[in-house]
Amino acid sequence: MKLEINLIFSLVFLIALLVTQIFRRPFLGKYAKQAYFVAIGGVALVAGIYSYLQFMAWVSAPPPARYLLPPYQSINYFLFYVFARYWANYILAFLLSLLTLGGARWLNRRYGERFFYPEEPYLIASAIILIGSPLWLFYLISVLAIYCLYILIWVLIMRKNIRVSFYYFWLPIGIAFLLAISWLSTTKWFVLFKI
Numbered sequence: 001m002k003l004e005i006n007l008i009f010s011l012v013f014l015i016a017l018l019v020t021q022i023f024r025r026p027f028l029g030k031y032a033k034q035a036y037f038v039a040i041g042g043v044a045l046v047a048g049i050y051s052y053l054q055f056m057a058w059v060s061a062p063p064p065a066r067y068l069l070p071p072y073q074s075i076n077y078f079l080f081y082v083f084a085r086y087w088a089n090y091i092l093a094f095l096l097s098l099l100t101l102g103g104a105r106w107l108n109r110r111y112g113e114r115f116f117y118p119e120e121p122y123l124i125a126s127a128i129i130l131i132g133s134p135l136w137l138f139y140l141i142s143v144l145a146i147y148c149l150y151i152l153i154w155v156l157i158m159r160k161n162i163r164v165s166f167y168y169f170w171l172p173i174g175i176a177f178l179l180a181i182s183w184l185s186t187t188k189w190f191v192l193f194k195i
Contacts, residue, residue, distance in 0.1 A: 006046045010130040011178050013039060017126065018171040032119030032126075036101070039126045043090045051082040089133040096136055101125035117167055127174035135184065139177050146173065 017035060020028045028035070055078065058065050069078055104121035108114070128136045147166050154160050177184070 005049065006043070006132070007178060007181065009042050009046055010132075011175065013042060014127065014130055014171055014175050014178065017123065018175065021123070021168065021171060028123075029117070029119045032122035036097075036122045036126045036129075039129050040094065043094075043129055043132075047086045047090055050086040054078075054082055054085070090129065092133040093129050093131065093136050096133075097125040097128040100128055114163075117165070120167055120170070123170050127170055131174055131177055135177055135181065138184065139174060142177070143170065143173055 101121050108116045
């Protein structure tokens with residue numbers, strides 16, 4: 001597996017959130033919103049580091065790479081390149097995380113805190129932004145499928161009709177996806193949705 005800075009950051013952050021969720025739940029309940037903002041900042045920092053390293057690589061490279069920067073080329077070419085290469089996937093994931101966060105909080109308020117624990121929407125949004133695009137699509141589909149399977153097991157096998165919380169599943173599934181990214185990135189579906 002190719003370990004990149006963004007993958008390492010995302011794995012470490014999600015594992016830290018999971019450990020905090022299991023062993024220090026009141027702490028996480030209090031600081032889940034701040035953790036979401038740290039995840040956003042961390043992803044932006046990593047994309048910024050990659051952008052800087054790309055610029056420095058092109059500046060110090062022999063021609064023709066040097067000709068991709070000013071004064072030979074407009075700075076817009078470089079900005080478009082780093083946007084498409086390092087920023088676009090995470091901006092898309094960020095927008096989806098905002099949509100998911102807003103939707104989950106609205107749904108929870110509308111139905112009397114029945115669906116999620118107060119910090120759970122922030123955990124979901126953090127996982128989405130750390131996973132990035134297009135992995136978030138597979139992540140949400142898998143979470144839904146695993147949740148349906150989990151409920152099906154409770155209803156059909158255990159013969160119990162209960163409301164099941166998915167609180168402890170969001171982060172481990174996100175970690176599993178990050179660990180499987182080297183395999184997933186070779187699938188046709190992943191390549192099809194990649195920006």
